[in-house]
Amino acid sequence: MGLAALVRLATPDHAYGIGEQVVRDPEKRLAEMEQRRAEGDLRVDAAITEVGRWLGRGAASPVNLFNPRVIVLGDYCARLSDRIIPVAQTELDRLGLAAAIGRCAFAASDLGFGAASRETVDVVIERVLSDPTTIAIS
Known part of the structure; x- marks a missing residue:
């Protein structure tokens, strides 16, 4: 589930593409979600919980x-990991095979937004x- 889906869940009245001034910058949208969460907006917390559930x-x-040892969360999931990871881990524990889930944990990347594209x-x-020579010249 991407940041756009989180924003739609948390702020359906102010989601991407709605309203006079649409904020498309993901950093600003995430900052808005964090601000609303800090102010006690229950819709944001419920949306973050839903993201964690689907992630798990x-x-x-x-x-x-594949039995990995870690699943690394990046971008907005990393910034909201304090709430997302416990929910995702609970869901993974519920649905995974005991041998596989016993070795696997979620972790938050500290590389920031766009780390995956920069690494690529x-x-x-x-x-x-x-x-x-890997580049073909026409």
């Missing part, structure tokens, strides 16, 4: 199949620099 459900099959670019650049 979604992780169950890959954990059962780094991998591509490293590959091209290490072997320039």
Whole structure:
């Protein structure tokens, strides 16, 4: 579940594409969610809980199949991990196979927004620099 879905759940009256001034910057939208949560907005907390629930459900099959030791959360999930991880872990524990879930835990990345895309670019650049023949020149 992406940040747009979280925003729609938490603030259906102010979701992406609704209203006169739409904030599309994910950092600003996340800051808004964090502010509303700090102010005690129950819809935000309920939306974050729902994200955690779906994250745990979604992780169950890959954990059962591949038996990883950790699932690293990035972007907005990392910033909201204090609430998301316990819910996701509970759901994973409920749906996963005992042998697999006993070794697997969720962890929050501290690399910030866009870490996955930056890492992907780094991998591509490293590959091209290490072997320039990987690029086809037309």
